[in-house]
Amino acid sequence: MHYKRTQNLIHQTSTVKKLSDSTVTSGLKEALRIGVDYGVKELSKEGGYFNNKEVKIPLPQNLSKAETIIRKVGGEKIADDLVASMNKAATQAAPKTATIFVDAVDKMTLNDAQKILSGNKDAATNYFKDRTTTSLQAMIKPIIQKSMQDNSVASYYDTFNTLYKSYAKDTLNNTAIMQTASSFGADTYLPSSSDEKLDDYITQKAMDGLFKMIAKKEGEIRTDTTAQITDLLKEVFGN
Numbered sequence: 001m002h003y004k005r006t007q008n009l010i011h012q013t014s015t016v017k018k019l020s021d022s023t024v025t026s027g028l029k030e031a032l033r034i035g036v037d038y039g040v041k042e043l044s045k046e047g048g049y050f051n052n053k054e055v056k057i058p059l060p061q062n063l064s065k066a067e068t069i070i071r072k073v074g075g076e077k078i079a080d081d082l083v084a085s086m087n088k089a090a091t092q093a094a095p096k097t098a099t100i101f102v103d104a105v106d107k108m109t110l111n112d113a114q115k116i117l118s119g120n121k122d123a124a125t126n127y128f129k130d131r132t133t134t135s136l137q138a139m140i141k142p143i144i145q146k147s148m149q150d151n152s153v154a155s156y157y158d159t160f161n162t163l164y165k166s167y168a169k170d171t172l173n174n175t176a177i178m179q180t181a182s183s184f185g186a187d188t189y190l191p192s193s194s195d196e197k198l199d200d201y202i203t204q205k206a207m208d209g210l211f212k213m214i215a216k217k218e219g220e221i222r223t224d225t226t227a228q229i230t231d232l233l234k235e236v237f238g239n
Helices: 002-044 061-072 076-106 110-118 123-150 153-171 175-182 198-223 231-237
Strands: none
Touching: 002 076, 002 110, 002 123, 002 198, 002 231, 061 076, 061 153, 076 123, 076 153, 076 198, 110 123, 123 153, 123 198, 153 198, 198 231
């Protein structure tokens, strides 16, 4: 009799565990889908990247070194236009990425879910990076390149470059600007062509922004009860 009760208890415990695993996996997938929806929608809005200080795409390092000089010689609008056009290119690519993220969520296994739930706060982001980066690059880069053409990114770059080469050197007698420029070599730091790796840079920064926004929402769902907007999320993350 005792043996039979023990076997029944084992069977019940096993059944509960299976239901719990299923519930937890479903809850995590729901949280990540909400995160994807939030991230993509936010960054797809007009000014989605440019107006969000967390993900705004700055000038690449080689250009940012020149930005102070460009602005000091009257190139504020040129620098602003270049930054704005880069961020606009990323915003135009964002809406296309949702399907890739959702596909990654759909393919998530129980083992994947357990690792994410027991991992640190960016475990899900790392999961996405591992499984979506190649597909995202393939999808985003052509859109970035087309947007760069439509929004004159290369033209703004060329103007930025020309302004520096034409006028900035004349200002180097100014001690403050000389100090700014001397650390990187004022004559040689700019790339040789307007699109040299700029599309790769914007593509990577666009993906970084998406990962960051998804992680932000995931973190809220994990820790903030007000973000647990469904019964399933409350059940999985409420404890």
